[in-house]
Amino acid sequence: MNTALNTRCLATLAAALLTACAAPSKAPPPAADGWQPLALPGKKPTRYQWTEKDGRLALEASSERSASIWRKRMEPSPGSVGEVSFSWWAQGLIPNASVADVDREDAVARVIFGFGGDIDSLPMRTRMKFELAQALTGEVPPYATLMYVWDSKLPVGTVVVNPRSDRIRKIVIDSGPAELRRWRDHKRDLASDFRRAFGEAPGPLLSMAVMTDSDNSRASARTWYGPVSVGGAAAAAAAVPPAP
Template structure:
């Protein structure tokens, strides 16, 4: 599968489109609205609802796998404020890099899918959107903003996804130093969207978490605390 198309299909999954069989909702009392979503041709990361250090958490275990846990939301652009999330990483691939397609793995990601004016995008991107729509019946999000833990990139780095420039990442944790404890993050979604894409955001449609090691064929283990919109 062409790498740019794969990036758009990843966006489609974030938007809630059915390009692969959906899994049953994640189990547990806090699984409200979260859905396990596989990626085409990939074995799935295991997601479970657990208690971790006294808080409800999603435990993610990846062994050469990649999939998402996603929730649909609806928040108009003018109502966007801050978002808070946390993760605890205990095991991560050492040679991964979210900037390189052949090593594009991460022990922890939180993703946000936004709508926007697709007609304003370059012709090549619109063609890829149309191809993705033909495969799935729906178009990808206009833009996906992703917060990531990377092995080496400095905190604050903005990285354009090597497979699709409609996915952009902000590194909020880096390296092994902060493993083995909760890392708390609070971000302004609108400000970060402007930082990553150079424009104001549209409506927020979806939230997802993702732990993956399919490119490096390695292992990762993480926990995610609640993702809360303020």
């Protein structure tokens, strides 16, 4: 493997694979159902805080040339991966950003799922990237990571394979400015989407996260997230009031 894998590549891997740790200000109390703010190596963190948006309790993400994650780890379940639902409200798009271009790979909204699997079955090059990410962050990356994203231009339904790691794939579910500045409620068949993106059945669900980033574009973005529900059980990213 080329050891010149640069900081941007490492940060991209860490972001998509849901790694690293550090809390921004105004973190929620422990009752926030396991959600935690996570920083990325070499990146200014996006600010996440509890608030209200258009009558809904929400998690506000404010990105100023920044990138970080709000993540919840999950106990792996032997059962099948079911339906997921989530919502987001985006203030505006990031000019020239594209989730398909590693040099402009920013998104105003992402909901991210990490899956387990047999990492030893992956190609040597991929395993070496995983080892590098683990050395950087102290965590073993998921076997596969699936993102739902809002892109500036790519058509809805586009599947994007991350150019830095084919174990990270994205599905565009909102595109362009037409749906900005209102709540967008999404319901997806996670197992079906995983098969479409990776061409195989999903393993156990290990984690879920939300992320708003604008670091590569050196721009700003502001988005609000509602609860994330998996298999009908809410894992509320924004269902707990701020700490007093």
